[in-house]
Amino acid sequence: MKVGRRDLFKFAAGSVAGLAITPVPWKLLEDTALWSQNWSWIPRPPRGEIGTKFTACTLCPAGCAVRARCVGGQPVALAGVAEHPATRGVLCALGLAGHHLPYHPLRVRQALRGGRPVGLDTAAAEIAAALVEMRRSGSKNLVAVLDERPGRTASWLYRRWLADMPQGRYVTPPEREGATLAALAELIEGDAGPLGLDLERVRTILSFGAPVLDGWSTPGRVLRRRERFQIVQVETRYSRTAALADQWVPIRPGTEAAFALALAHVLIEERLYDEAAARRAGDFAAYRKVAGEFPPERVAGLSGVAAEQVIQTARLVAGRRPAIAVGGGDPGGGPLGREEEMAIGGLNLLLGGLERDGGIVRRRAVPAPKELEAGAAPVTEIQDLPNGSVGLLFIDASAAVDALPWRLVEQKLASGKALVVSLAAYRAGYAGHADYLIPAPMYLESLQDVPAPADAAEASFSLSTALVAPPQGVVEPVEFVGRVTGNAGTLSDWIKRRAAAVYRTGRGTVTTYTTGKVEPLAEVGSAEKFWNALTEGACWQDERVGGRAAPGVALLGRHGDGAARLRRAAAGRLDAGEAPAGQYPLVLAPFGWRGATGNTALSPVMSKVYQESGLRRAGNQAAVHPATGAACGLTDGCRGVIETQCGSCGVAVFFDPAVMPGVIQVAVGPEPPRTRSVLEVCDLEGGCSWRAARARIWKV
Amino acid sequence: MDRALISRGVRRCSPRQFLLWLVPWAALAAFGAYSAGLCLVRGLNQTNMDNRFAFGLWIFLDLTVIALGAGAFFTGFLLYILKRHELKAVINSAVVIGFVCYSGAVVVLMVDVGQPLRAWFTFWHPNVHSMLTEVTFCITCYLTVLAIEYLPILLKNRKIRQVPSFLVFEFELHKVMYVLAGVGTFLSFFHQGSLGGLYGVLRGRPFAFREGFAIWPSTFFLFILSAAAAGPAFILLTTWLVSKISRKRLVKLEVMAELGRISGVLLIVYVLAKAVDTLVWINETAPATGFAAHQFYAWRPFGTWILFAEIVVFGLAPALVLLDEKKRQRTGWLVGAAVLVCSGIGLNRFVLTIQTLALPTLPFDAFLSYTPSWQEVGTFLAVIAYGVLVYSLSFRYLPLFPQERELAEVPRVSGD
Amino acid sequence: MTMDTKRKRPARYGMVIDVDRCTGCGACMIACAVENNVPPAQPEATDRTGITWVRVYQIHNGASFPENRTAFVPVMCQQCGHQTPCVSVCPQQAVDVDRETGIVGQMPQRCLGCRYCMAACPYHARYFNWWDPVWPKGMERTLNPAVAPRMRGVVEKCNFCQGRLHAARERAAAAGRAEPKPGEYVPACVEACPTAAITFGDLADENSAAAEQARGGNTFRLLQKLGTEPKVYYRSSRPWVHQVAQQDFGRRKKEEIRG
Incomplete structure (x- = not known):
């Protein structure tokens, strides 16, 4: 048989026609639907046993009670606890996505020195050596811990340890809500x-x-x-x-x-x-x-x-x-x-x-262990520290909430040789200014205590328990500071001692979240039982203090x-400043949202309220009244530069008829990368307020 | 080789010149293929479409080219069903144009959907209530019809005709051409209509929403009419363009005039229907949904001028020209009017697709604008380049214009 | 199990949102994203390409400082109950209205991404996956196992947390009841709202809190005249909110709109 070219064509055509009646093409067609759903890069949620765990939110001082829905032990959704007497089932946008934070891309998993990885032990040894050198040389410079969340057991530990050091100072940000x-x-x-x-x-x-x-x-x-x-x-x-x-x-x-x-x-x-x-x-x-x-x-x-x-x-x-x-x-x-x-x-x-x-x-104050309360260092607000006085500064930024301009911190540092150690979970906020960055555990990764917030009507105490394992290499900030300063101590032990101190008061009530049962503390039975209740989901609330003679x-x-002082302040803050009103005809007024002022990380899904809806203004977005904008040659949506006596920064300009004419409202918050925060151009007004500064703005 | 492929009795430019003509179009097509590839591989984030502007340049392109490609079905309908034999002179060209337009549109649709791998879902799980189902079914079926109609033209190639069985096949195909034309016409009427219905049924878009007859909104019928009017005009225009570029006479002036007359008659009917529809919409449909029609035109640049342009400048004006016996005898008037008709259809499709989406519906939402990304423009241009390439090759190697040989033999008359 | 789980009367789930209570905090948007595995924004995403099943709009009375007033209006799928615009347009039946609940469902596995439904929706409540979903490394551990993440190229929208409805039904069945009791099934946004501004329930049940509020004065629905019978009601005692939110397209001035 002779096979010609035409026969080959015929064979091919026949094969194609024949293939169509086999199941092969149809199966393949159906598979395309499956492929498009199951591409390897589409994440698949892990399966596991579904359970509920309780904890408390540490993202701000309110310390709301949290009910965590867990799958195989991993929290997949957070909600408030309606049974909690003060927080009443409320959780804010930040708190609702708090379980994302351990996995934030800005997470620090390794100690950094000048931005480069360094062993934790090496870092500790180097900082300890610097401390020894400070003492040896008789330097008058201070050793300070800037605690961004005062009132915790960790804060008490800092205060106790710093009291033992002649040059030690316990420093807090300026009092805000309290x-x-x-x-x-x-x-x-x-x-x-x-x-x-x-x-x-x-x-x-x-x-x-x-x-x-x-x-x-x-x-x-x-x-x-x-x-x-x-x-x-x-x-x-x-x-x-x-x-x-x-x-x-x-x-x-x-x-x-x-x-x-x-x-x-x-x-x-x-x-x-x-x-x-x-x-x-x-x-x-x-x-x-x-x-x-x-x-x-x-x-x-x-x-x-x-x-x-x-x-x-x-x-x-x-x-x-x-x-x-x-x-x-x-x-x-x-x-x-x-x-x-x-x-x-x-x-x-x-x-x-x-x-x-x-x-x-x-x-009443939330009790602290006697050993810590006795002889604790006094609290100094950062603006009250003498300028240029700090030689070694530890910043416990693991629980940062509100904005604090770096310039305010910087002016307290001794010129030239001050060492800054930031203990934080993220490469955000002051991390870029620190000589050492020590990785701290994040919310849900370590046991923390949640004392009553500054404006609470009665003392309270609950625990933020660890629901997920922290990454290798993170260290509890207070334990790291203890190690460097020669003070041994485990935070969780001290928290337990504090709980025991609370138990010893015998006052107040304990609310158990699962049952909603409220029982007097005195009836709990023992400190151990109290502790167990706290770890499983309960809070203690003190009784109200009865009326006293006014x-x-x-x-x-x-x-x-x-x-x-009152007369001076009332005459007008801005007019007291040095900036000439003629050169700076406008007023820069920064604002922000609690827990979202740029010095810590936000859950990536917070993009819903910023980038994906514009519900919140992101950092360095400036709103001006249309009339003000027009007078300054701005257009809605343009890029602009704001200048004050303290410097200038780039902003995105938006027109908003709700803004007071003559005022530039600039959001402090997650700003675009490589942007100078507007906080850094704000007038520090004697070091404790930066809410208004004379400014001008122009279009670029 | 090249020589042997060109039909007998016609002259074509040198292969070198032809190649030079093809290269830029091929380059454009390649660029467009790259753009489309990016959209397929990386996803539709490559476009500037968004949740509000869910459709963009591509849907506008699809609707426009399909309207312009309507010449194929309508000429077929006139020739085979209504026996207007003078249209035989352009039917081959019309089929090629139709094929190019429809296949281009289908390709772009494939890029436009988010999950092209699931395109067959519409056939497998069809929702018979959806205008888009109607469109998908009719367009794919009609594209098949067009491919079959294209086949006999392909088989007319000098080289292919040398194979006897192909000759027989072609002969057989010609016998079923009437059936095909009938099927094609039916399908085309439907999908041109359902393309109009696509927007007309959108209750949630009061700018586009229209009441109608049975399940079809008035835009369904307006689209059929406007496409039928634009199709012949586009054939007229392309024939003239090809004639200019190739510097040859391809059809007799009577044919051109006839195309113009058909277009004119249909256009005047369309303009009247459109005017009535607009009046009903302004006074009845829009107010019933809580919207005052004049405010649809409150957003710059989409003022009422657009309505005026659509109906008068690009509708009534060319219709009157084309209905004028004397003006039809002048190529200038004919071509000018055809340009207006084709632009008008583009404007109409633009208004329905883009303006509809730009207008806010929620009272606190804003008017939005949209600029296509280069990937979208690239894909758009690729369709045009693809059309030019297919048409150029067809023109060179296939007998698109039966009158060309006849006209080549008589001396050129000046002034045509 | 042979228990009869048929209910006598189909439900018509809906909600009443008290605009006067909404502080625009965005908790609903975050809770929704967490519950429904909506991915974080891509770096280049904007408010027009992002996905947030519930979006809080800020509306203005149109006046300038200091007469300006603002209100926040959360807009999610309004679950249209009549001539649901997105259902009839979908060419491959990826959208349906559940007769038992009145919830408009979206099947992303069926969706081919033609976006016709988005053009059809007057509330802009439908969102397209312009990108493949990406969570930072490790964060996929926090995904809700009850909801499958969607792939690029498909449309998604609010479905009143259907996963929660299923879970509530399972719990009810385990307890030997045909249907969840009122309050056992609430969408994530309702649960998360710190000011309890959203009342959710079965509108077909005259005694439900939602039905009661919907009947009450001061309520309105968005684009009511389109006749699509949305099941999301809004409430406000501020006359200007009614004016702006209900104002016919025709009687509105351009300056009143932000953006």
């Missing part, structure tokens, strides 16, 4: 002890820029009973709290003190104040004189709020008591000044809020210079 209470404590004669806000019974919250509804206090305490109180929001920015407040009072940046004094003026003039409280104030006459210098008509000129509105605000607040006035500042914009807090504290006294249900109440107060503080 600032009003701290200022109030200063106004009270004698040892006031910790104070708290009775948010459960308050009827009016007069907020000076505090983000009351947007990440403030313990969210469950505020948000779950929003109907029961009114909010008067005194703030330049039309924040989310301002948007949902019962009244928004837009004031010019930096005029909080003047506005508070004007309110005091009206309260006094119209005899709306609490006369019993006034009688207890030894300096009421002097205070009245200061307030008298700030009548609504004058403050209208300073703050931009019409005199009539000032008067109405005062009447409204006085008419719906109990009322609380709160300051505290903004997570990104920084604290208010101390004078502002003094003025706000004074308002609380005038409104009769002290020692009253629904006002400011006393509470103490004497000093509305202008106990130092004698209160009146002068």
Whole structure:
């Protein structure tokens, strides 16, 4: 048989036709559907036994109780715990995705020296040697620990150890949410002890820029009973709290003190104040004189709020008591000044809020182990440290929440040879400025204690248990500092001792999450049982402190210079600055969200609220009023440069008619890579506030 | 070799010149293939489409080329069913154009879907209520019909005709051509219509939504009419263009005039229908969905001028020209009007696809704009290059214009 | 098991969102992404190419400082109950309305990514996977095993956390009940909302809290006139919110819209 070319063609054609009636092509076709679902790069969720574990969130001081849905022990979803007496089942956006954080791409898994990997032991030895050298050379430089989350057992350990070192200082960021209470404590004669806000019974919250509804206090305490109180929001920015407040009072940046004094003026003039409280104030006459210098008509000129509105605000607040006035500042914009807090504290006294249900109440401190409490180093806020004084600085940034400009830290360092050791879980925030970066465990990776937040109405204590194993090579920051400074100690042991100290008080109640059962602490049985309950999901809550005789107060503080300081602050922060108003016609006002101010990592799915919806402004996004923008030659969506006396930084400009004309609102937060944070160009105003700076902006 | 492939009695440029003509188009096609490849391999993130602009340049392209390719079915319908024999002069060219347009559109659709591997799902799990199902079925079927219609033209190639069995096959094919034309016409009417229905049924897009007859919104019928009007105009235009480029007379002026007349008649019907439809939409349909029609045109640059241009400039004006006996005798008028008709159809498809998506529906949403990425433009250009290549090869080696040989023998008349 | 799990009357799950309570915190968006394995954004993703089944829009009263007012409106799939626009357009039946629950479902395994449903949806509540889903290394351990991650090239949207419905049904069946009790099945966003602004329930059950609120005054639905009978209601006591959110396209000025 002779096979020709044509036969071959025929054979091929026949084969193709024949193949079509076999199952092969159809099976392959069907397989394409499977392939497109099961490509190897599409992750498959792991399977396993589904269970529930409890812990507490350490991403901010509120310490919300967390119910973790776990698959094979691994948390796959977090939710609040409705049974928790204070947090009431609330978890914020950050907390809901907290279980992603251990796997963040910026995670540090190895010690770094100058950005290069170094063995943990080597790093410890080198830092210890530097410490020895400091001592040997008789240097006067300080050894400081900057603790970004004071109040933990770890904080007590730092304080105890630093007390043993002549040059040791325990340093915290400027008081933020607790600032009003701290200022109030200063106004009270004698040892006031910790104070708290009775948010459960308050009827009016007069907020000076505090983000009351947007990440403030313990969210469950505020948000779950929003109907029961009114909010008067005194703030330049039309924040989310301002948007949902019962009244928004837009004031010019930096005029909080003047506005508070004007309110005091009206309260006094119209005899709306609490006369019993006034009688207890030894300096009421002097205070009245200061307030008298700030009548609504004058403050209208300073703050931009019409005199009539000032008067109405005062009447409204006085008419719906109990009322609380709160300051505290903004997570990104920084604290208010101390004078502002003094003025706000004074308002609380005038409104009769002290020692009253629904006002400011006393509470007990969360007990700490005796060995630590006795002889603990005092707390120094960072702005109170002398400039150029720190030779060795440890930054425990493992629980950082609010913004703190690096410049504020930097100016405290001894020039030239200061050593900075950052103990953090991520290559974020100060990590880039540190000589050593020591990897710390993240939330859910180690046992931590969660004491009551600064404004709690009673002491409380719970545990954040470790639900996942930390990566190899991470070290508990306090244990690393202990090792370098020659202090042995295991954090978890000390936390257990603290729990025992709590147990010894015999007061308060224990709430078990699984059952919702509330039982008196005294009935738990033993310290060991208490500990077991805490680790399995329970919290301790102290009882409320009963009424005490109202103490004497000093509305202008106990130092004698209160009146002068208050006058100066009330005359206007910005006008006191050195920057000429002509050269810098605008005001830069940074703002941020709690836990999202750029000094720690956010879950990658937070992209939903930033990049994927624009619901939140990301770092270095600047909003200006369209009229201001047009006057500066800007266009909506353009790139711009903001310049202040302290430098300049690039921003993305957006027009927003809700912004006060003349103000540039810039978000502090996750900024694009290789961008200079706007915090670094903010005016530090004597070191404790950076919420407003004279600035100018132009298009690039 | 090249010489032997070219039909007897016609002259074609030198192979070298032809090659020079092909190279840039081939380069463009290659670039487009690369662009499309990127979209297939890396995904549609290569485009500038987004969740709001879910459709973009490609859907506009698909709708436009399919409308322009309508000449194939409509000429076939007129020739084989209505026996307008003078159209025999352009039917081959029309089939090639139809084939090019439809195959190009199908290829682009394959790139446009997110999971091309699952394209067959529509056949396997069809949702009979979806206009897109109707489109998919009709287009694939009609593409098959076009391929079969293309076959006899291919078999007319001088070299292929030397194989006796092919000659027989071609003869047999010619006998079924009437059936094919009928099937093709039916399919085409349907999918041209369902392409219009595609947007007309979108209740959630009040700008595009239209009431209609039975399951079909009015755009269904408007699309059929407009495509039928644009198809002959596009054949007229391409014939003129090929004639200019190749510097040859390809068809008699009467044929061109006839194409123009057909287009004109259909266009005037379309313009009237469109005007009525617009009035109903403005006064009934849009207000019923809670939208005032005039506000659809409040967003720059999509003002009411676009409606005026669509109906008057690109509709009524060329229709009147084409209906004028005297003007039809002038190539200039004919071609000018054909350009307007083809642009008009493009504008209409643009308005329906792009403007519909640009307009916000939620009261607090914004008007959006969209600029195609280079990958999208590349793929778009590739379809054009592919069309030019296939048509050029067909023109060179296949007898697309039966009158060409006849016209080549008589001396050229100046002024045509 | 031979237990009769048929219910007598089909449910019509829906929700009422109290706009006055929404602080725009975004907890719903995060809880949704965690529950439904929605991947983090690609670096080049924007608010137009990202995926967030529930998106909180910020609406404005159109006035300038200091008269400006803002409200937050979470928009997810509105679960249209009549002539559901996305269902009829899908060429391969990847979208369906569950008769038992009224929930509009999306089958990503069936979807070929033609995006016709996205063009059809007046609420822009449908999202396309422009990229393959990518989680940072190790984070795939935190994925919810009840929901399969979607591949590139398919459309997805809110389905009222169908996985949670299945789980609730399983729990109910284990307890010998035909259907979950009210409150046993709630979508992740409802559970996560810190201000309890979302009330979820069976609208067909007249006694459910959701039905009660939906009937109450001050409620509205988005694009009600389109006649698609969405099952997501909004509530506000602020007249301007009603005006802006319900305003006909026609009577709106361009300046009132942000962006």
